[in-house]
Amino acid sequence: MRRKLQRKFRLRGFTLKVDALEEAAAFLDRFPDAEDDALDLLLDELDKEPLKSSILDRDAVRRVVSLLVEAEEAVDAASPAATSARSALRVVDSFVVPRFHYDPIKKVFYEHTGRLSFHGEAGDKAALYRDRYQVLLQRLARDKYFSRPAFETVMTEFDSCEMTSIQSLIGCTGRRWIMGVISQLEERQFYLEDLTGAVPIDLSNAISLKPLPCFFVENTVIVAEGELLSNGIFQVNTCGFPPLEDREASLSLLMGLDFFGGGVIPTEETLRLSSLENKAVNDMFVILSDVWLDNPEAVEKLGVVLDGYESVEVVPSLFVLMGNFCSQPCNLAFNSFEELRLQFGKLGEMIAARTRLKEHSRFLFIPGPDDTGPSKALPRCALPKYLIEELQKHIPNAIFVSNPCRFDTKALPLATITHQSHLCPLPLTVQPIIWNYDHCLRLYPTPHTIVLGDKSEQKAFKYTGITCFNPGSFANDSTFAAYRPCTKEVELSALES
Numbered sequence: 302m303r304r305k306l307q308r309k310f311r312l313r314g315f316t317l318k319v320d321a322l323e324e325a326a327a328f329l330d331r332f333p334d335a336e337d338d339a340l341d342l343l344l345d346e347l348d349k350e351p352l353k354s355s356i357l358d359r360d361a362v363r364r365v366v367s368l369l370v371e372a373e374e375a376v377d378a379a380s381p382a383a384t385s386a387r388s389a390l391r392v393v394d395s396f397v398v399p400r401f402h403y404d405p406i407k408k409v410f411y412e413h414t415g416r417l418s419f420h421g422e423a424g425d426k427a428a429l430y431r432d433r434y435q436v437l438l439q440r441l442a443r444d445k446y447f448s449r450p451a452f453e454t455v456m457t458e459f460d461s462c463e464m465t466s467i468q469s470l471i472g473c474t475g476r477r478w479i480m481g482v483i484s485q486l487e488e489r490q491f492y493l494e495d496l497t498g499a500v501p502i503d504l505s506n507a508i509s510l511k512p513l514p515c516f517f518v519e520n521t522v523i524v525a526e527g528e529l530l531s532n533g534i535f536q537v538n539t540c541g542f543p544p545l546e547d548r549e550a551s552l553s554l555l556m557g558l559d560f561f562g563g564g565v566i567p568t569e570e571t572l573r574l575s576s577l578e579n580k581a582v583n584d585m586f587v588i589l590s591d592v593w594l595d596n597p598e599a600v601e602k603l604g605v606v607l608d609g610y611e612s613v614e615v616v617p618s619l620f621v622l623m624g625n626f627c628s629q630p631c632n633l634a635f636n637s638f639e640e641l642r643l644q645f646g647k648l649g650e651m652i653a654a655r656t657r658l659k660e661h662s663r664f665l666f667i668p669g670p671d672d673t674g675p676s677k678a679l680p681r682c683a684l685p686k687y688l689i690e691e692l693q694k695h696i697p698n699a700i701f702v703s704n705p706c707r708f709d710t711k712a713l714p715l716a717t718i719t720h721q722s723h724l725c726p727l728p729l730t731v732q733p734i735i736w737n738y739d740h741c742l743r744l745y746p747t748p749h750t751i752v753l754g755d756k757s758e759q760k761a762f763k764y765t766g767i768t769c770f771n772p773g774s775f776a777n778d779s780t781f782a783a784y785r786p787c788t789k790e791v792e793l794s795a796l797e798s
Contacts, residue, residue, distance in 0.1 A: 302326060302329065302336075303322060303326060306322060306325055306326060306329070306340070307322065309340055309344065310325075310344070310357075313344050313347070313348065314355055315344075315347065315355055315356075315357050316355060316356045316357065317357055317362075318356065318357065318358050318359070320358060320359035321357045321358050321359050321361065321362045323359075324359050324362040324363050324366060325340075325343065325362050325366070327366075328343060328362075328366045328369070328370070329343075331370070339369075342369060343362075343365060343366065343369065345391070346365045346368065346369060347361075347362070347365055348391075348564075349391060349392065350364070350365060364697075368698055390618065390619060390663065391563045392665060392700050392702055393561065393562040393563050393702075394683065394702045394703050395680035395702075395703040395704070395738065395741040396680070396682075396703055396738065396741070397562055398561070398562035398740065398741045399412055399413070399559055399560070399562060400412070400413040400417065400737075400740045401413065401558060401560065401740070402432060402435075403432070403435040403436060403439055405435065405438075405439070408439070409556075410555065410558055412558070417737040417738065418737055419735060419737070419738075421735070421736035421737045425736040425737050426736050428736075429734070429736050429739045430482060430520075431496065432739070432740065433482075433522070433721075433722075433723060433726075433739070433743075434482060434495065434496065434522060435496075436722055436743065436745055437480070437522050437543045437721070437722060438480065440543060440544075440546050440551070440722070440745075441464070441480060441524070441543045441544070442464075443546065443550075443554075444543075444544050444546070446462045446544070447462045447463065447464055447478070447524070447544075448463075462478050462526075463478065464478050464479065464480055464524075465477045465478060465479055466479070466495060466496075466497045466498075467479055467481060467493065467494070467495045467497050467498040467499065467500050468497035468498040469497070470500060470529045470535065471529075473529060474528075474529075475528065476526060476527070476528055476538075477526070477527065477528065477529070478524065478525070478526050479493060479495070479500075479524075479525055479527075479535070480495060480522065480523070480524045480525070480543065481493030481494050481495045481499075481500075481522065481523070481525070482494045482495070482520060482521070482522050483517060483518070483519050483520065483521055483522075483523060484499070484519060484520075485519055486499060487501075491504065493523070493525060493535065500529070500533070500534075500535045501533065501534045501535065502525070502527075502534065502535045502536075502537050503530075503534050503535070503536050503537060504517075504537050504540070506536075506537075506538065507525070507527075507537040507538060507539065507540050508538070508539055508540075509539075509540065509541055510524070510539055510540065510541030510542075515541070515542055515714060515716045515717050515720070516714060516717050517540070518726075518727060518728070519727075519728045520726055520727060520728050520729075521542070521717065521721055521726050522542070522543060522721060522726075523540050523541065523542060523543075524540065524541055524542070524543055525537045525539070525540040526538055526539040526540070527539070542716070542717070542720030542721065543720060543721075544720075545719060545720060545747060545765055546746075546747070547747070547766075548746045548747040548748075548749070548766075551745065551746035551747065552746050555746070560743075560745065560746060578786055578787055579787055580787075581786070581787055582785075582787050582788075583614075583615040584615075584617075584618050584785065584786060584787060585615075585617040585618065585619075585783050585784065585785055586617060586618065586619040586620075586621060586783070586784045586785075586786065587606075587610065587617045587619070587620045587621070587781065587782075587783050587784075588620075588621040588623070588752060588754070588772045588781060588782050588783075588784060589603070589606070589620075589621070589622055589623065589772060589775045589781040590623040590624075590669075590754030590755070590771075590772050590773065590774060590775060590781075591623070591624070591625055591669070591754070591756065591774040591775050591776040591777060592622045592623070592624070592626055592775055592776065593625065593626065593627060593628045593776040594626050594627065594641065594644035594645060594647075594648060595627050595628055595629070595637070595640070595641065595644060596628050596776055599775065599776040600644075600647075600648070600651075602775070602779055602796055603648075603651070603775070604651055605796060606781065606796070607651065607652065607655050607658060608655070610658065610662075611655040611656075611657055611658055616657050616658055616661050616662050617662055617783070618661075618662060618663065619662065619663050619664075619665060620658075620662055620663070620664045620665065621665045621667065621752075622664065622665070622666050622667070623667045623669060623704075623754045623772075624666075624667065624668045624669025624670075624671070624672040624704075625669035625670070625671045625672055626641070626645075626666075626668075626669065626672055626684075627641055627671070627672065628776065629671075630671040631671060631672055631673035631674075632671075635673075638673070638687070638688070641673075641688060642687060642688050642690070642691055643691065645688055645689055645691055645692040646691025646692055646694070646695070648692055649691060649692035649693070649694065649695030649696050649699075650695055652664060652695065652696050653695040653696060659696065663698060663699075663700060664696055664699045664700065665699075665700045665702065666683075666684060666689070666699065666700065666701045666702075667702060667703075667704045668681050668682070668683065668684050668703075668704050669704070669754075672684065673685060673688065676733070677733060678733040678734055678735050679704075679724075679725060679732065679733070679734045679735065679741075679742060680703050680704060680735065680738055680741045680742065681703055681704040682703055683701040683702050683703050684701050689701055703741075715751070715753075715762075715764050715767070715769045716764060718744060718751075719744060719747065719751075719764060719765065719767060721744075722743055722744045722745040722747075723742055723743055723744060724742040724743075724744060725742055747765075747766075747767060748767065749767070749768065749789060750767070750768040750769070750784070750789060751767060751768070751769045752769075752770060752771075752772070752784075753769065753770075753771050754771060754772055755771060755774070756774045756777060757771060758771070758773070759771055759772060759773030759778075759780040759782070759793050759795070760793075761782070761791040761793055768784075768789045768791065770782055770784070770791045770793070772793075773793075773795070778795070779795050779796040780793070780794070780795045781794050781795070782794060
């Protein structure tokens with residue numbers, strides 16, 4: 302068993318000291334009938350830990366073992382899969398999500414190698430738009446309505462939706478389909494751009510392909526049907542967003558590439574995790590947005606929420622607390638960082654006082670648009686260590702990650718971001734994005750669930766199989782949401798006034 306342990310740890314890039322090896326072996330002895338599963342879970346948890354070195358000592362292993370043992374002891378005997386389901390939780394920071402480029406010649410994605418700079422050059426900005434366009438173009442090329450027929454057939458121009466590049470429009474007559482990025486190269490004149498050129502467009506008489514609540518704004522990619530007029534303007538008759546592709550269809554074509562950033566999971570492991578998720582019928586994530594720690598009323602209401610879940614039979618496995626964490630923007634004019642640090646410490650005390658939640662739930666913190674950070678650009682870095690040190694003394698296993706998806710979505714319907722396969726397809730002048738990390742905002746392949754937290758009305762709905770919800774603003778109207786991964790059901794909740 303000791304040799305097997307060492308070999309498995311080496312495969313994950315870890316080296317065990319003697320005392321760490323004994324600690325891991327003692328943990329596996331607790332599961333004589335499921336040693337392999339227990340070892341996999343231990344390694345998965347260690348992968349998520351912010352380790353200082355790949356050489357593990359007793360303390361590093363014991364910290365994770367304690368977490369797993371506590372979870373195992375908390376499980377109802379009638380639901381033995383719950384421990385594994387909880388331990389299978391994996392949180393991925395935006396800045397470790399791998400970047401992929403599409404090769405239109407070989408028709409494959411390949412992973413970017415090398416370091417990504419936070420301060421990009423001009424070419425990186427151009428690559429941002431090129432990569433966005435290529436992701437949508439390769440998806441469109443597989444759509445049965447827009448792909449070229451495999452065999453030559455007799456078709457009228459109204460039967461065919463074959464795409465034409467903008468460069469190829471020159472000299473063409475009649476109805477054509479093109480796909481391009483909406484841009485404003487000249488004042489008050491919109492263009493469509495693709496990888497071959499740009500053409501001015503007239504949208505005055507255009508109608509949408511479907512009656513969807515979509516926003517056609519600069520930087521979005523659209524599919525347009527129309528005709529090139531003699532004055533060089535493309536008269537758009539019909540336009541819409543590129544059609545969606547089923548998640549499973551996308552995954553089957555990606556040949557095991559890790560677009561999510563959580564590591565490539567073998568088919569057997571995927572089936573096992575799926576089974577665990579389906580059995581964890583009582584598992585729940587509680588999500589709150591706008592948790593203002595400097596607002597006594599909001600903190601008091603948070604205590605009521607925690608008390609309520611402390612008393613339920615099966616406590617939630619995860620609490621997601623989304624910013625803003627302060628009622629005032631944490632900008633250069635903000636001078637209360639020490640006070641905010643202490644407020645995070647008081648939050649840690651509040652959570653620690655609920656014994657069952659501290660032992661059996663994880664707490665995930667995601668910064669909001671006005672929380673402290675190096676810039677307003679997306680993705681946002683995790684909350685700085687200075688602010689969270691006091692909280693971590695009480696809740697050492699709290700998770701602090703970046704925010705790839707927090708922006709004002711009141712005017713950006715779900716249809717827009719899903720069809721664009723991007724969380725923020727707005728002009729960079731409206732919402733800055735770190736050029737080399739634009740891929741962190743992609744929604745490709747299509748996700749199972751999207752959470753959009755802002756100050757707009759609390760709501761939940763499904764769109765083409767995607768569960769989407771806004772938990773509401775907890776500080777403003779006491780609203781929050783509970784999400785069940787097993788069924789993908791959303792329970793919209795609120796405290797009584």
